[in-house]
Amino acid sequence: MKHIVxxxxxxxxxxTPNIALIPKLRELGYKISYIGSYEGIEKKLxxxxxxxYYVMNFKKEFxxxxxxxxxxxxxxxxxxxxxxxxxRYVKWESLLKRSLDxxxxxxxTGHYARVEKLSNGRYAIRNSAxxxxxxxxxxxxxTQDQLSKTLMPVGEYTKDQIRAMADEIGLLVAHxxxxxxxxxxxxxxxxxxxxxxxxQSSEPGDFxxxxxxxxxxxxxxxxxxxxxxxxxxxxxxxxxxxxxxDVPRNEVxxxxxxxxxxxxxDAGGCNWISGDVPDVPxxxxxxxxxRQPEQPCTVTATGPDTVHVSFETPQRAITRGQxxxxxxxxxxxxxxxxx
Numbered sequence: 001m002k003h004i005v006x007x008x009x010x011x012x013x014x015x016t017p018n019i020a021l022i023p024k025l026r027e028l029g030y031k032i033s034y035i036g037s038y039e040g041i042e043k044k045l046x047x048x049x050x051x052x053y054y055v056m057n058f059k060k061e062f063x064x065x066x067x068x069x070x071x072x073x074x075x076x077x078x079x080x081x082x083x084x085x086x087x088r089y090v091k092w093e094s095l096l097k098r099s100l101d102x103x104x105x106x107x108x109t110g111h112y113a114r115v116e117k118l119s120n121g122r123y124a125i126r127n128s129a130x131x132x133x134x135x136x137x138x139x140x141x142x143t144q145d146q147l148s149k150t151l152m153p154v155g156e157y158t159k160d161q162i163r164a165m166a167d168e169i170g171l172l173v174a175h176x177x178x179x180x181x182x183x184x185x186x187x188x189x190x191x192x193x194x195x196x197x198x199x200q201s202s203e204p205g206d207f208x209x210x211x212x213x214x215x216x217x218x219x220x221x222x223x224x225x226x227x228x229x230x231x232x233x234x235x236x237x238x239x240x241x242x243x244x245x246d247v248p249r250n251e252v253x254x255x256x257x258x259x260x261x262x263x264x265x266d267a268g269g270c271n272w273i274s275g276d277v278p279d280v281p282x283x284x285x286x287x288x289x290x291r292q293p294e295q296p297c298t299v300t301a302t303g304p305d306t307v308h309v310s311f312e313t314p315q316r317a318i319t320r321g322q323x324x325x326x327x328x329x330x331x332x333x334x335x336x337x338x339x
Contacts, residue, residue, distance in 0.1 A: 003031040004106040004151060005099040006051075007091060017154050018110040020166035022049055025108070025153065033104060035095060045171065056098055058090050065089035067184060071194050077245035078321025079225045081138070081290075082182055088141040096149060106151050111135045114155040115147055122274060123147035125332040128155040137290050140325045140335030141271045191223045205250035207234060210243070210259070218252045221245050227260055227317030241317075261314035267324050270305045270336030277301050285327045286311070288318055288338065294327050307336055 004025065006018050019042075025032055034046045035054045046053045066085045073080035091109065099107045112128035112135045123144055128134045142150070154162060185193045195201050202220020209215060216234045218224065223231070228242040234254065241260055244253035265288070272278070278301050285294035286309060297311040309324060318338060325335035 001029055001031045002106065003033065003104045004108045005102070005104040006032060006034045006108050007095055007099075007110070017112075017162045017166070018108055019045060019049075020162050020169065020171060021108075021153050021157075022051065023169060024165075033099075033102065035099060049169065054102065056095075058094055061090050061094045062086070067197070070182075071197060073321045074190065074194055074222045075247075077221060077247040079319045080321045081323055082184075083138045084141065084323055087138055092142060092146045092150075096146060100149070106149050108151040108153055110154050111139065111152050112155050112159075113139055113152050115150055115152050125273060126155075127327075127330040127332075130158040133159050136327075136332045137287055137323065137325050137335075140273065140323065140332055142273060143271070144273070144275050147273070191220065194222050203250060205252070207232070207254050208251050210253060210255055215240075215254055221247065221250060221252055224252050226319040257316075260317045262318050263311045263314050265309050265315075265318050265324060266302075266306065266339045267309065267336035268306050268339055270301075270307055270334060272334035273332060274334075277304060282326070282328075282333070284333060287323075287325050287327075288315055289322060299326055305336070 006022070022032060033052045033054060035056050036042050036046070037056065037058060043053050043055070066082050066089070069085050070080045070082045092107075096107050112130060112133040114126040114128060116124045116126050118124055125136055125139055125142065125147070127136055157165075182188075182190075191202060202222045204217055204219050205221065207215040207218050215236070218232075224242045224245060226242055226244070229239060232240060232242075232254070234240055238256060240254040241257055242252060243255035243259050245251075246253060278299075281298050281300040283296070283298055286297045286299065287294055295311055295313065295315060297309050300308045300310075302308050307324075320338055322338050323335050324338055326333040
């Protein structure tokens with residue numbers, strides 16, 4: 001009997017959809033344990049289902065690899081993606097290790113994605129059965145070794161199917177609305193979180209245009225991200241958008257919407273899920289943000305973990321710190337962090 005560990009949510013009161021699949025996993029003959037971070041509703045539900053529940057503390061890993069990274073990126077004019085960092089450093093590097101330590105052979109996460117073993121023995125990540133919930137964008141950093149020990153059973157079902165199964169086992173949270181916020185900033189006010197966490201206020205500076213003309217005062221560069229229009233407080237003849245953040249000069253560059261479009265980007269920290277860096281340019285599709293439809297492009301490896309990407313059509317608000325993720329049909333090839 002193969003032993004799997006189901007993994008819990010990142011915040012108190014959050015119940016992951018893989019709980020709904022416990023009856024089906026039992027039917028398949030798996031011995032099931034569960035690792036969570038809180039002794040709340042999640043623990044009560046799991047124990048009622050007769051599953052061993054392990055409370056494990058990942059606060060140190062989460063602080064160092066997610067929160068500290070999140071703050072550092074904003075302070076350096078980038079827009080981070082903490083969910084990707086959490087998946088890489090907490091859910092797989094740390095939680096997988098602890099799962100193996102208690103005798104498990106696999107972890108089963110609640111992600112809407114699919115893991116497939118190919119005919120050559122390697123593993124691939126494929127889009128989930130429901131495009132509206134697909135989470136593959138945040139999983140490009142996984143390695144072959146990690147995928148060989150990972151199940152993603154939720155990805156085979158639609159959200160409605162998962163909720164129907166949750167109803168069957170009496171999960172009261174089956175119809176709870178999906179959270180759209182970062183778990184450690186539930187109100188979405190990133191700037192206030194950073195100021196409170198660091199104990200330092202963001203220094204006001206100048207809004208400027210691309211020629212350097214001062215247009216007004218901003219309230220601190222951590223309040224802004226590329227493409228932003230709302231909350232600028234600038235009166236102008238035409239709508240203005242954030243087109244750049246100059247951290248050394250503490251300036252936020254504003255411009256027209258058409259100035260936000262580009263066909264080119266460079267990215268670093270790249271991971272190729274196959275383990276092989278492509279030696280020729282690839283015609284693929286890519287996403288530069290979570291819910292964006294995939295866009296045709298050519299990706300060229302410029303080093304072991306760097307790439308240059310050329311899109312067929314201009315893309316709006318290519319943002320430093322966000323991920324660019326590459327697809328071949330339904331298969332995730334890899335990705336990196338936009339420079």
